[in-house]
Amino acid sequence: MSVATRLEPFVPDSLVAAAARLLYPRFERELHWLDRLCLTERTAVDIGAWYGPWTSRLAALAASVVAVEPMPALARLLASAVPDNVRVVPAAASDHLGTASIWTSSDGRGVRGISALGRRQDVHTTSVPVPLVTIDSLGLTDVAFVKIDVEGHELPVLRGARATIQRDHPVLLVEAETRIQSIPDLVDLLACWDYRPWVLPGREWVPLAHFDLAGHQHSSGRAAQRGLLARAVWPYPRYVNLVLFVPGRTWPGECARP
Numbered sequence: 001m002s003v004a005t006r007l008e009p010f011v012p013d014s015l016v017a018a019a020a021r022l023l024y025p026r027f028e029r030e031l032h033w034l035d036r037l038c039l040t041e042r043t044a045v046d047i048g049a050w051y052g053p054w055t056s057r058l059a060a061l062a063a064s065v066v067a068v069e070p071m072p073a074l075a076r077l078l079a080s081a082v083p084d085n086v087r088v089v090p091a092a093a094s095d096h097l098g099t100a101s102i103w104t105s106s107d108g109r110g111v112r113g114i115s116a117l118g119r120r121q122d123v124h125t126t127s128v129p130v131p132l133v134t135i136d137s138l139g140l141t142d143v144a145f146v147k148i149d150v151e152g153h154e155l156p157v158l159r160g161a162r163a164t165i166q167r168d169h170p171v172l173l174v175e176a177e178t179r180i181q182s183i184p185d186l187v188d189l190l191a192c193w194d195y196r197p198w199v200l201p202g203r204e205w206v207p208l209a210h211f212d213l214a215g216h217q218h219s220s221g222r223a224a225q226r227g228l229l230a231r232a233v234w235p236y237p238r239y240v241n242l243v244l245f246v247p248g249r250t251w252p253g254e255c256a257r258p
Contacts, residue, residue: 013073013077014077014081016051017077019228020050020051020052020228021051021052021053023229024232025053026231026232027231027238027239028053028242030173030200030244031054031057033200033252034057034058034061035061037061037145039058039062039063039145040061040062041063042062042063042143043062043063043064043065043066043140043141043144044061044062044064044143044146045065045066045067045068045135045140045143045145045170046058046065046067046068047068047093047146047147047148047149047150048068048069048093048147048148048149048151049067049068049078049088050069050074050149051078052078052082055067055078055082055086056082058147059082059083062085062144062145063085064085064087065082065085065086066086066087066138066140067082067086067088067089068092068093068133068135069088069089069090070102070115070130071104071115071130072090072128072130075088089138090131091130091132092132092133092153093133093135093148093150093156093157093160094132094133094156094160095157096132096160097132097133097134097137098131098132099129099130099131099132100117100129100132101117101129101130102127102128102129102130103116103117103119103124103126103127104124104125105125105126115151116150116151116152116153117153118153118180120180133160134160134161135157135160135161136161136162136163136164137160140164141168142168143168143170144168144171145170145171145173146161146171146172146173147172147173147174148173149174149175150175151175151177151180152180152181154174154175154176154181155181155185155189158172158174158186158189158190159189165193169247169248170247171244171245172190172195172245172246173242173243173244173245174186174243174245175242176213176241176242176243177217177241178213178214178218179217190245193247194247195247196245196250197209197243197244197245198243198245198252199213199240199242199243200242200244201216201238201240205251211240213243216240217239217240217241220237220238223236223237
């Protein structure tokens with residue numbers, strides 16, 4: 001357990017949220033590309049918002065942001081702190097409407113960012129009932145960007161966003177963890193919708209087909225297990241678990257010049 005994790009119960013949630021917003025760009029370099037994705041006057045969606053490191057940056061760039069966060073404590077915290085152009089949806093995104101149990105760690109609040117609709121015996125000990133929504137059910141318009149980080153439930157989220165994606169052709173940034181999901185299934189689904197995958201292992205985007213994501217995550221996985229402060233102080237080796245899907249045959253540089 002990291003020092004930050006041991007101290008977390010004694011630190012105000014608002015301070016942890018501020019630290020996450022400040023420190024995340026140190027090791028999630030994809031955040032630095034958001035201002036090159038033509039979000040002005042358009043809508044962005046943050047699915048699995050957690051403490052809001054992506055929501056806060058998107059709010060400064062897009063006309064409107066929809067942040068979907070299932071853990072009640074985190075959703076309330078987000079709603080109390082975001083600007084007026086952010087709508088917080090306190091629910092889990094999936095491919096159907098209803099309710100479900102979301103699994104989390106023993107704190108029951110989801111602060112460690114590992115909450116998921118599918119239980120993992122090694123990290124999940126407590127479940128919380130939450131409503132389910134689909135992205136297509138949210139009444140969104142002119143969506144330019146969607147980030148999905150839902151601990152292995154990415155495929156159902158995408159299926160529940162099919163109409164929105166096929167209508168607006170947004171750029172998609174999807175968490176892809178080989179230890180908990182099938183990356184080929186993600187790639188195949190979005191290929192059917194005419195999307196191409198890219199990753200950012202260094203300073204430049206490269207096609208996923210030219211990067212051994214599974215091998216990379218196996219060799220650098222320990223970096224992802226470090227706490228927030230440790231990763232911010234020393235964000236090496238670079239741990240890649242986000243895949244950028246762009247519509248058509250567009251190179252990311254055509255949407256996002258470095």
